[in-house]
Amino acid sequence: MRENPAPRPPVLSLAAARGPDAPAAASPDRVNTRERRAAPPGAPRAWAPLGEVFVPCDELAAAHARRLLSAALDTWGLGHLLETGEAVLAELVGNAVRHAGGRHVGITLWRRLSLVHLSVRDGSRALPCLRLTGPPPTCPEDGSGLQAVSSLSFRWGTELLPAGKRVWAEIAV
Incomplete structure (x- = not known):
C-alpha cells in the first residue's frame, strides 16, 4: 500500500491543549487537532x-x-x-x-x-x-x-x- 503524500495535521497531547495546570487525562492521551499559530501580541483573534x-x-x-x-x-x-x-x-x-x-x-x-x-x-x-x-x-x-x-x-x-x-x-x- 502506498502512503498518502498529503500532509497530516500535527498531533497534540490533551495536556498541551488544556494547559500546564490542567489534570492529565486517563485516555486517550493524544488527540488529532490542527495546530493554531500564535498571533502577534495585541492582535485581535480572527473570530x-x-x-x-x-x-x-x-x-x-x-x-x-x-x-x-x-x-x-x-x-x-x-x-x-x-x-x-x-x-x-x-x-x-x-x-x-x-x-x-x-x-x-x-x-x-x-x-x-x-x-x-x-x-x-x-x-x-x-x-x-x-x-x-x-x-x-x-x-x-x-x-x-x-x-x-x-x-x-x-x-x-x-x-x-x-x-x-x-x-x-x-x-x-
Whole structure:
C-alpha cells in the first residue's frame, strides 16, 4: 500500500491543549487537532465567539441583550461600537419579542477581524420585512424597525431554521 503524500495535521497531547495546570487525562492521551499559530501580541483573534445565550421573551429581553453585547465588546476592545451595536441588537431582539412570541430568544455574538456579528434566533418561521417608507432613520429609537438595522449595520439577513429563524446583522469594526 502506498502512503498518502498529503500532509497530516500535527498531533497534540490533551495536556498541551488544556494547559500546564490542567489534570492529565486517563485516555486517550493524544488527540488529532490542527495546530493554531500564535498571533502577534495585541492582535485581535480572527473570530471570538460568544455561544448562544437564551433570554426570556419579555420586555426585559433587549436589556439583557445590551448587557451581553456590552460585556463582549469590552472584552474584544471594541467599546466604541457599543451605541451602534446596542441599537441594532435591541431592534433585532425587540422584533423577535413583538412578532415571534415564544418563551425565549437565542442571542449569538461573535467577531472577525473587521466585523462584529449579532444574531437573534426565535421560534417563528415568518420572515421579517424591510419597509422602505420615508427617509432613513436618524434615531434608532423612532420605531423604524429593520430600516434602522439596515442603515446602522454593514449588512444584515435572515436564515430559516428547522424550528424558527435567525435574523443577523454585522457591524464593521
